[in-house]
Amino acid sequence: MGNTTDKVKILTAFEGMPNSRALxxxxxxxxxxxxxxxxxxxxxxIIEEVKQSGLRGxxxxxxPTGLKWSFVPQNLPGPRYLVCNNDEGEPGTFKDRYIxxxxxxxxxxxxxxxAKAIGACKGYIYTRYExxxxxxxxxxxxxxxxxxxxxxxxxxxxxxxxDLDHYTGAGAYICGExxxxxxSLEGKKGQPKLKPPFPAVSGYLGRPTVVNNTETxxxxxxxxxxxxxxxxxxxxxxxxxxxxxxxxxxxKKPGVYELPLGYSFEKLLNDDCGGMLxxxxxxxxxxxxxxxxxxxxxxxKGLTLDYEAIAAKGSMLGSGAVMIIDDRQSxxxxxxxxxxxxxxxxxxxxxxxxEGTGWLANIMGGIWEKxxxxxxxxxMWTVAKQMGGRTICALSDAAAMPTMAITKKFGDEIxxxxxxxxxx
Amino acid sequence: MSxxxxxxxxxxxxTVPKGTTVMQAAQQMKIAIPxxxxxxxxxxxxxxxxCLVKVEGRPKLExxxxxxxxxxxxxxxxTEEVKDAHKWALEFHLINHPLDCPICDQAGxxxxxxYYMSVGKYQSQMDRPKVLKPKALDVGGDLVLxxxxxxxxxxxxxxxxxxxxxxxxxxFDRGDHAIIGTxxxxxISHNYTTNLVDICPVGAFTSxxxxxxxxVWFLEEKPSTCAGCSTGCxxxxxGKEQTGTYYRxxxxxxxxxxxxxxxxxxxxxxxxxxxxRQRFAFVNDRGSRRDVDFNEAIAVLAKKLKHTKADDVAILxxxxxxxxxxxxxxxxxxGKIGVxxxxxxxxxxxxxxxxxxxxxxGDRNANTAGLLAAMKLHKVGGDKPMNQHEDVAKSGAKLxxxxxxxxxxxxxxxxxxxxxxxxxEFVSFWSVNGLIDDLKQARxxxxxxxxxxxxxxxxxxxxxxxxLTTPFNCPVPDARCIVETVSALAEVYSRxx
Numbered sequence: 001m002g003n004t005t006d007k008v009k010i011l012t013a014f015e016g017m018p019n020s021r022a023l024x025x026x027x028x029x030x031x032x033x034x035x036x037x038x039x040x041x042x043x044x045x046i047i048e049e050v051k052q053s054g055l056r057g058x059x060x061x062x063x064p065t066g067l068k069w070s071f072v073p074q075n076l077p078g079p080r081y082l083v084c085n086n087d088e089g090e091p092g093t094f095k096d097r098y099i100x101x102x103x104x105x106x107x108x109x110x111x112x113x114x115a116k117a118i119g120a121c122k123g124y125i126y127t128r129y130e131x132x133x134x135x136x137x138x139x140x141x142x143x144x145x146x147x148x149x150x151x152x153x154x155x156x157x158x159x160x161x162x163d164l165d166h167y168t169g170a171g172a173y174i175c176g177e178x179x180x181x182x183x184s185l186e187g188k189k190g191q192p193k194l195k196p197p198f199p200a201v202s203g204y205l206g207r208p209t210v211v212n213n214t215e216t217x218x219x220x221x222x223x224x225x226x227x228x229x230x231x232x233x234x235x236x237x238x239x240x241x242x243x244x245x246x247x248x249x250x251x252k253k254p255g256v257y258e259l260p261l262g263y264s265f266e267k268l269l270n271d272d273c274g275g276m277l278x279x280x281x282x283x284x285x286x287x288x289x290x291x292x293x294x295x296x297x298x299x300x301k302g303l304t305l306d307y308e309a310i311a312a313k314g315s316m317l318g319s320g321a322v323m324i325i326d327d328r329q330s331x332x333x334x335x336x337x338x339x340x341x342x343x344x345x346x347x348x349x350x351x352x353x354x355e356g357t358g359w360l361a362n363i364m365g366g367i368w369e370k371x372x373x374x375x376x377x378x379x380m381w382t383v384a385k386q387m388g389g390r391t392i393c394a395l396s397d398a399a400a401m402p403t404m405a406i407t408k409k410f411g412d413e414i415x416x417x418x419x420x421x422x423x424x
Numbered sequence: 425m426s427x428x429x430x431x432x433x434x435x436x437x438x439t440v441p442k443g444t445t446v447m448q449a450a451q452q453m454k455i456a457i458p459x460x461x462x463x464x465x466x467x468x469x470x471x472x473x474x475c476l477v478k479v480e481g482r483p484k485l486e487x488x489x490x491x492x493x494x495x496x497x498x499x500x501x502x503t504e505e506v507k508d509a510h511k512w513a514l515e516f517h518l519i520n521h522p523l524d525c526p527i528c529d530q531a532g533x534x535x536x537x538x539y540y541m542s543v544g545k546y547q548s549q550m551d552r553p554k555v556l557k558p559k560a561l562d563v564g565g566d567l568v569l570x571x572x573x574x575x576x577x578x579x580x581x582x583x584x585x586x587x588x589x590x591x592x593x594x595x596f597d598r599g600d601h602a603i604i605g606t607x608x609x610x611x612i613s614h615n616y617t618t619n620l621v622d623i624c625p626v627g628a629f630t631s632x633x634x635x636x637x638x639x640v641w642f643l644e645e646k647p648s649t650c651a652g653c654s655t656g657c658x659x660x661x662x663g664k665e666q667t668g669t670y671y672r673x674x675x676x677x678x679x680x681x682x683x684x685x686x687x688x689x690x691x692x693x694x695x696x697x698x699x700x701r702q703r704f705a706f707v708n709d710r711g712s713r714r715d716v717d718f719n720e721a722i723a724v725l726a727k728k729l730k731h732t733k734a735d736d737v738a739i740l741x742x743x744x745x746x747x748x749x750x751x752x753x754x755x756x757x758x759g760k761i762g763v764x765x766x767x768x769x770x771x772x773x774x775x776x777x778x779x780x781x782x783x784x785x786g787d788r789n790a791n792t793a794g795l796l797a798a799m800k801l802h803k804v805g806g807d808k809p810m811n812q813h814e815d816v817a818k819s820g821a822k823l824x825x826x827x828x829x830x831x832x833x834x835x836x837x838x839x840x841x842x843x844x845x846x847x848x849e850f851v852s853f854w855s856v857n858g859l860i861d862d863l864k865q866a867r868x869x870x871x872x873x874x875x876x877x878x879x880x881x882x883x884x885x886x887x888x889x890x891x892l893t894t895p896f897n898c899p900v901p902d903a904r905c906i907v908e909t910v911s912a913l914a915e916v917y918s919r920x921x
Contacts, residue, residue, distance in 0.1 A: 362552040
């Protein structure tokens with residue numbers, strides 16, 4: 001599934017290795033050495049090291065990981081929790097499952113290190129319902145780690161205790177939002193929580209909680225083994241390290257690629273992925289999962305894959321799901337799929353999202369059924385604009401951003417469809 | 425560190441305790457920030473996203489309800505950006521709303537209507553079919569639920585969770601198909617259901633008792649105090665003076681009751697309506713009943729009083745009248761005439777210590793404290809403060825002045841008591857309700873004004889006064905309050921011979 005490149009391999013170090021998921025394979029290549037080192041360190045040192053590495057959250061928002069850990073109040077008595085967000089659901093994204101497939105112990109080790117850093121007593125890996133095999137692999141890894149003394153009481157004789165459990169979601173996209181995930185973990189309806197208070201202060205069961213993406217945790221052991229400076233040396237100044245990109249579409253070699261941040265988009269597409277399928281041309285690309293605004297070939301020229309460069313083009317790196325859209329793909333259909341998806345997944349708490357996602361899907365449904373008016377295109381843009389930045393969580397923005405981009409950049413195609421009843 | 429913060433809203437400075445939200449401060453300052461989900465008596469949900477305000481120096485608009493004021497903060501609620509955000513927030517609320525105002529009971533007191541006029545006034549852009557949802561659901565209590573009108577503000581869900589602690593409501597499904605509902609096979613069952621009608625900002629919850637009876641803009645609304653129990657909730661009485669009809673009671677925020685009121689108390693307007701009232705005075709010589717006017721009834725009573733020794737006169741008083749009325753009553757009967765037999769009229773089954781933990785108390789009289797104080801002041805009633813009406817029968821009194829409990833629902837034994845008393849030698853019943861009207865043996869009856877039709881005070885269980893300040897015109901022309909009745913009686917008595 002993965003594609004070997006000659007780049008630095010941190011997250012995909014075990015790619016192509018037989019029996020890569022086994023604890024013995026993992027430890028034979030230095031697995032859990034980082035943990036052993038960390039167990040002798042002070043929490044503040046660990047946090048500082050992660051801060052220095054410049055590691056940013058790989059779930060989509062790109063928030064600095066060390067900074068997030070440092071928000072947990074240090075002197076507050078009582079339990080603290082650590083959660084791995086493995087509810088990978090952003091359309092187009094299939095990179096976290098790849099880590100669980102290759103080396104689930106990398107996730108476990110990263111979590112124990114993070115637990116030591118924030119003083120968590122208990123952690124959960126929250127995986128989406130549909131990942132049946134990944135769930136099995138993660139549960140097996142947890143069991144192995146307990147048996148080898150990397151989890152549980154007095155880890156490796158250090159006096160540090162940390163328990164880890166696996167929790168399976170029920171399949172809602174919104175449970176991938178960190179506070180929605182916490183609600184779900186608490187046994188409640190999966191709805192994001194009003195912030196403030198933030199999870200670092202009041203999260204799972206009202207206790208300080210850190211939620212990180214699977215890929216974020218998986219990067220931590222390498223950083224602790226090789227040092228922050230080595231990690232920072234990879235990638236760009238503001239986007240250090242490597243990132244998994246899950247790339248799909250009418251290209252020769254789709255799959256998961258580990259690339260240093262700041263990698264050339266054209267190089268990824270044309271060299272690593274072998275270019276477009278014969279007879280297809282690049283019409284557009286969604287660079288960071290369905291919620292990232294679509295980019296045109298013009299905008300993609302010279303683009304590098306890092307947080308800043310993509311943001312400068314008005315889109316976002318997001319989860320690193322690169323969706324290649326070719327000339328045969330109808331943007332009307334794409335818009336309809338996106339609108340229906342967010343309509344279906346809106347939790348319904350906040351009015352602009354509940355009503356806005358429904359309205360967009362409603363208008364789009366009309367267009368699709370050939371009952372649209374050309375003014376619908378501008379109306380969708382206007383409605384989407386009013387949905388952005390006004391809600392508890394980012395789902396409303398996630399629906400609004402691609403809608404605004406598609407209706408603006410491909411509005412003529414949609415209007416043409418409305419006039420002629422077919423995509424050009 | 426100071427426990428106060430100073431900040432500005434629309435340029436106006438304010439100092440508030442630390443922890444105060446911008447919404448709370450704005451309420452104090454009488455600056456209107458539109459909102460649906462925020463309610464001062466409930467937790468903050470932050471879901472309607474209507475109360476967006478501008479915080480100077482911050483990029484995005486923020487919701488005032490979850491925004492803690494900090495020193496030096498500058499808030500604006502009046503910029504074009506904020507106004508536009510409010511307009512859009514309202515439009516989002518309304519796109520799937522059925523707009524069935526002409527047949528909706530909430531019309532006239534609806535958040536959607538009011539905000540449309542204050543911050544909306546846009547041309548609707550919604551030209552697609554709306555989401556349809558279940559309507560006219562009986563969810564228990566006084567409640568009818570229309571989930572299509574609902575804007576999912578979750579006030580009702582939070583009320584059930586936080587106030588009654590019954591958790592009877594939830595939001596089912598998600599997105600724009602989410603609906604408020606009860607759990608399968610369950611209904612809402614408690615004594616506070618109509619509060620959901622009050623806090624529902626739209627017409628999703630309407631009251632079975634009130635719906636379709638009257639358009640709210642035809643109603644007069646007058647502040648009063650609930651006479652239903654010794655808590656003394658602050659209320660507004662809604663009635664129509666033109667027809668002499670009362671329609672409902674609603675809570676008014678007050679120290680005694682916070683924001684709420686019980687369903688039992690809400691029902692205490694019904695006895696005020698004409699069909700339940702004692703509508704005429706009458707005298708009855710046991711065989712020849714005559715309806716008389718007030719003056720004649722007073723003349724008959726004054727004569728009877730003149731010819732009865734003070735020791736043979738007894739007063740039986742319910743604790744549902746005002747302090748001012750007790751004062752006038754005792755001043756004349758005890759102070760002037762020298763009556764010593766004064767008895768409280770109590771419901772034998774009452775449990776005074778009962779309390780439901782929220783508002784309703786076992787003492788279903790608004791003014792037990794006031795009555796006891798008045799009796800103590802006039803040194804009547806003896807050691808036993810809680811005499812029953814049977815004592816009156818045993819006392820051998822030849823003339824009894826009986827102040828009938830006003831609200832029959834709090835007094836299950838009232839009919840039996842009235843029947844028993846009506847057979848005594850001569851009882852003058854002073855009554856708001858008309859239960860006495862059917863009793864053949866009753867000798868003398870004077871109609872009284874109800875609590876909504878007079879001025880005065882009740883003293884509640886905690887010793888706090890609740891005021892009756894703004895009377896309705898009484899639909900019973902001959903009715904008087906006790907102060908007026910006693911005053912007329914004293915006047916005639918002084919001339920009688």
